[in-house]
Amino acid sequence: MKVVILGCGRVGATLATQLDQVGHSVSIIDSSSDAFQRLSSKFRGNKIIGNGAQEDVLRRAGIETADAFAAVTNGDNRNILASQIAKEIFHIKKVVCRIYDPLRQRTFDELGLEAICPTTVVADMLFDSLSGIR
Amino acid sequence: MYIIIGGGGDVGYYLTRSLLHQGHEVLLLEKGHERYQSLSDELGQSVLKGDACEARIMDEAGAQRADVVIAVTGEDEDNLVICQMAKKRFKVARTIARLNNPKHEALFQKLGIDVTVSPTKAILSLIETELPGPRFVQLMTLKKAGLEILEMSIPSLSPVIGKELNQINLPRRCNLVLILRDNEPIFPTSDTTLQANDDIYALVTREAEEELRTIFGTA
Numbered sequence A: 001m002k003v004v005i006l007g008c009g010r011v012g013a014t015l016a017t018q019l020d021q022v023g024h025s026v027s028i029i030d031s032s033s034d035a036f037q038r039l040s041s042k043f044r045g046n047k048i049i050g051n052g053a054q055e056d057v058l059r060r061a062g063i064e065t066a067d068a069f070a071a072v073t074n075g076d077n078r079n080i081l082a083s084q085i086a087k088e089i090f091h092i093k094k095v096v097c098r099i100y101d102p103l104r105q106r107t108f109d110e111l112g113l114e115a116i117c118p119t120t121v122v123a124d125m126l127f128d129s130l131s132g133i134r
Numbered sequence B: 001m002y003i004i005i006g007g008g009g010d011v012g013y014y015l016t017r018s019l020l021h022q023g024h025e026v027l028l029l030e031k032g033h034e035r036y037q038s039l040s041d042e043l044g045q046s047v048l049k050g051d052a053c054e055a056r057i058m059d060e061a062g063a064q065r066a067d068v069v070i071a072v073t074g075e076d077e078d079n080l081v082i083c084q085m086a087k088k089r090f091k092v093a094r095t096i097a098r099l100n101n102p103k104h105e106a107l108f109q110k111l112g113i114d115v116t117v118s119p120t121k122a123i124l125s126l127i128e129t130e131l132p133g134p135r136f137v138q139l140m141t142l143k144k145a146g147l148e149i150l151e152m153s154i155p156s157l158s159p160v161i162g163k164e165l166n167q168i169n170l171p172r173r174c175n176l177v178l179i180l181r182d183n184e185p186i187f188p189t190s191d192t193t194l195q196a197n198d199d200i201y202a203l204v205t206r207e208a209e210e211e212l213r214t215i216f217g218t219a
Helices: A010-021 A033-038 A055-060 A076-088 A102-110 A118-131 B010-021 B033-046 B055-060 B076-090 B102-110 B119-130 B209-216
Strands: A002-006 A025-030 A046-049 A068-071 A094-098 A114-116 B002-006 B025-030 B047-049 B068-071 B094-098 B115-117 B136-142 B147-153 B174-181 B184-186 B199-205
Touching (some): A002 A010, A076 B076, A102 B055, B002 B010
Parallel strands (some): A002 A068, A094 A114
């Protein structure tokens, strides 16, 4: 599978490394070249510097032939814009994005965007963990 | 009308003032603390501190009863989210977004933003109109009709020079509406003869634009 990832923060870099290790072809985009230092030294995928909310940058990352796209920059709105470009302009079948704001996540989920909200996911886990304590 | 504006930069500020002046009920949302302070010193109750991308703030602003939401921040992604949230969550009838990158126009339209305004594109075409030499300028886009209004000056080597309009095979979806010759307007008919340096104003579909330019030698 060919995957394009936008954002090489901790989550993006970890995801890219994992996918690369199991044999997928990965391109990762970030606006800063420093961010790529987070990748494993064994990472074989493409690293693209640029603003991933721009079509030409996504093209350089090979989005036209990608099977999946993940937007994990630290900006909710940037992820939302880039994901919708991937879906509507490049017709990528599998698009998933991270949205920190729970209300925003719910709205875009209803609009058909597959979005994961780490805020609620982590809060639920912490809640469960703490609920086990008497 | 009740109008909510997201983003209190220069555009948001002047827009708020002019809409208030026209007698509308306007609420301007600005998230930056210092900018909010200086806006509220002048505009008072018409400014609220908060991020228009956040549903909680929009709820507080009374987005449910807004007739129009206008997003004019400096970031396209923020403007997109403000408008999409307004439409989907608060059922706002009309959303207008400022576009900083003109390439986002098609996407925004596809995603249901009612109106997009691209200052970058507008400034470019204004400047192009003022530049000397062979010209080809998109003056205006009529979005709903899918039409462009073009201005072009006929280059001195154009194949159409000396021909009457009925001898030229124009694209099907195209209308020459005006010719400007030495600053004299001519309303073209089928026997109007074209000359070098005529300024042509044409109404044409986006698809036929390229064909029209080839015919006039401005491609």
